[in-house]
Amino acid sequence: MPKLKVSKVAKALSDETRCKIFELIARSKEISCKEITEKIGLRQPTISHHLKTLQESGLVNVRKEGQFHYFSVNKEVVENFANYLLKFTN
Known part of the structure; x- marks a missing residue:
């Protein structure tokens, strides 16, 4: 994994709210932005901002269906990223 990609993933996961969102997505096969907003309890623009960061890092995929966006783990x-970190455990 290129170092630039590692730093983007690490930065995306450095925020507590983004970690909560990522964990919610990871526990679901696929979840909509609306469902994430309801479960996290923050305003939709805030959730969208965090989802954009997760998407840009490559951690999550987005699928558009009509006006809805559905997110899943990449x-x-x-x-x-896990393999990159495991290199340092030996």
Whole structure:
């Protein structure tokens, strides 16, 4: 995983709210922005801002259906990031 990508993922996960959002997405196969907003309890623009950061880091995928956006975990990026971190445990 390129160092620039590692730093983007790490930065995306450095915020407590983004971690909560990411965990919620990870526990769901796919979840809408509206559902995330309801479960996290923050305003929709705030949630959208955090989702954009998670998406730009590559941690989450977005699928648009009509006016709704559905988010899911990008397993490849998560696995690559985990493998990068595991290199330092030996």
